[in-house]
Amino acid sequence: MWLLGRRLRFPAQPPCSPGELRLSVLGSRQNNFFTSGGVELFDLAAQGRIDAFFLGGGQIDGQANINLVGTGNYPRTSVRWPGSFGSAYLYFLVPRVILFREEHTRRVFVPRVDFISAPGVSAPEVHRPGGPRALVTSRALFSFDAQAAGFTLQSVHPGHSAAEVRENTGFAYREALPTVVTPPPDRFALALLRGPVREELSEVYPRFAAVLAAEELTAEPGPP
Amino acid sequence: MWLLGRRLRFPAQPPCSPGELRLSVLGSRQNNFFTSGGVELFDLAAQGRIDAFFLGGGQIDGQANINLVGTGNYPRTSVRWPGSFGSAYLYFLVPRVILFREEHTRRVFVPRVDFISAPGVSAPEVHRPGGPRALVTSRALFSFDAQAAGFTLQSVHPGHSAAEVRENTGFAYREALPTVVTPPPDRFALALLRGPVREELSEVYPRFAAVLAAEELTAEPGPP
Amino acid sequence: MGQAGWQDLAALAAQVHSGCLLAVPKDSSGVSMAITREILRSGVRDLHLVCLPTSGLQAEVLIGAGAVRTLETSAVSLGEFGPAPRFAAAVRAGTIRLLDATCPALYAAFQAGQKGLPFIPLRGLIGSDLLRMRADWKVIDNPFAPGDAIALLPAIRPDVCVFHAPLADAEGNVFIGRERDLLLLAQASRRCLVSVEAVSKENLLRDPARAGSVIPAIYVNGLARAPGGAQPLELEGHHETDAAQMSAYVSRSSTEAGFRAFLDEWLSLGKVAA
């Protein structure tokens, strides 16, 4: 269960496009403008026509290696997840990959993933125009520096602390000091997320969209 | 201007086929059962699904090398023909290639072609399930032996002689003795050629079909 | 219909032999659960199941029933309905051999099969454990740009592929709309078996609007009419995924016994309906 957003980039703005940003939710039919089958997305990525996408991970380590396969000794992993999908490809080719994982615990953010579905950094002889730029969790936002092959804590979400993040993260990372609090979405962004975005999501992830709707009823919107 | 016929072969007879032989004339829309563009024919050939095709040549030599590019020094050939089309591919991959050239002269059948569009034989390290099996001209029929890398005169058409063939062929070949006369098509085959075959041809080669129709008026059908 | 290519589902399934390389599409492209049921009834074993590029319920029932020896896929997922229980159980038990891949690697390898190429290069992969575990994949130095490492994948040419499509004509041409993955399956595979919702009276290749979205009959070795043959999975333009059935499957198959009960029921239900 992961989400992929992408912007198609052309040498010049495609004149037939209604707007500048094109976003697609994998699995959506309403937002499917492809006619060459499932391969088309991957071909576009290798051509450099996709700018960004979102990628989750069952485990993520401090070098931004991600594991979508399972925990324990491969192939007989004790917990088996679906599999690597297109990770060991899009992670290499799309310039801005945003890692996301809501659960921020030491079982997710590990010193070293049990299986590398896709590596966070590559040797110089590997064609890698893309890679991780950030990691978003329920507690914090990290940036990633490919040169240093490591994360930096950029901000902590309202109601959480740097110490809490440290305690729940199994890998080492740098901290930008003083600790910044993640700015909450403004009312416009929130209305967008709870309106059209949730609406579009519900086509492919109806249950997830329903959970979001239920949570909204018990949460207070806007900045604290 | 060359013609390509093919039979699609499957592990078993495709049950949806109306008959066993499938034939296509390149460029025909009526007989086009492809939906993947021009590449589909070539993909089928590499998969081993095509059994036979017909290939012409501006020059043909005794090793069955063919030249579709031109005479003289490439690239500034003094006579330039259209180009090599798919020859240096289908000639390698289709098991039974029938070479044809109506004009049987020393300017066509040369000791060595000026440009090898496609070689008649290949080294052992080259994947070559296919190649030439026969050569048909207005005077004679030759077979080709890939091991010996040479042609053998199999039969001479009615009204022609082995000596005439020798005089008009610029390359060396073997002769099967005594000289056999090519059996003319029987009345059934002739009716087929002058009926449905010419009819189908006229879609792609209307002028050639018209010439054939005109010749027929002055020729006597059937065996002499 | 009277055409040689039109058969019943059992006759199609009889063309899928034990030990063969069987290719199937992802859940949303048009999965033939109808032919899958007949395959399981036939008692086939030791399948090498290759998914273009993922699978879900179809891989679950084939694995759960013990018909799969090797699984080549980039994922097995039931989407929002939860983890795939029999797949996970077989992995834990070590009863299936895994060839974990990526989606683009499977597409590329099928395209190599479609083109009759022995192999095809592909970006990504290097530095992953996927590549480390795949003895059949190689890395070379790009001959056009030394110092550029690139993976090479051998072509995939399945013995047979099986899927479900909305429409076919009497001659065996199959309309697939935008589900181009089905054409790739048909062209890459040596044999192709298809169940369809409906039969067109017109030759689909003569319909200028539809002709470009047709799998020509030359690739189709067997066809059966099976309305609802993708259920409980979705079929674009026909029906959505049956969420109740999917949820029931997931909860029942969390145990081996529960799956067995489901399977017996599913196989016998099919028999009544056929």
Added chain:
Amino acid sequence: MGQAGWQDLAALAAQVHSGCLLAVPKDSSGVSMAITREILRSGVRDLHLVCLPTSGLQAEVLIGAGAVRTLETSAVSLGEFGPAPRFAAAVRAGTIRLLDATCPALYAAFQAGQKGLPFIPLRGLIGSDLLRMRADWKVIDNPFAPGDAIALLPAIRPDVCVFHAPLADAEGNVFIGRERDLLLLAQASRRCLVSVEAVSKENLLRDPARAGSVIPAIYVNGLARAPGGAQPLELEGHHETDAAQMSAYVSRSSTEAGFRAFLDEWLSLGKVAA
């Protein structure tokens, strides 16, 4: 139409720059003679013209007008109308650089461009003078089967492609029927310029019959309505090749002066009609 992507023919042609890699389809797939005329009017020079996989009249007029520096094709042919006179003359005079290829080599190299691959392997070629003359093609030993030599071709990613199609919608989606070569051109190229016979009021991607035969607007950088824009070449479902015009072309262009007279006439005729 009011959409930014809809322009006049001259505005499309202005996006084809001197020295660029220009890709065009074979004569029967849908050649935009309408855009070609505007390209010649714009005075573009030094084109690297690459044909998928052959060309005819379009290559003739571009070469005859002196706009082509390099020609990459598997053939230039006017079919039954006879040899291509300006092509043959330019070859004799040595005024164009030739990159002779085969049809499957061009398809494969475009497919590599479409897939963003650096290169692709292909059968055939070895032992031909085509390969001997192409410094940009290589032969390697198949890493999966030592002792099996195979050619590798670098990808072709044209700067721009130009063609003519039967129908587009206001959003810029282009219907191509079975002419799948046009989709390959659009996807492999960095920019794509299209003239069309007609404009559909409906969004073509929402038409279940046609959607699978559509070039999505994401690949289309410029569109112009130009009924008859392929003439005198054929357009499937619309009109046949104009045999009288083709024969007249061949006889007039047997000399440089005759071709110049034809060209002046053709360019000015177009101006009146536009």
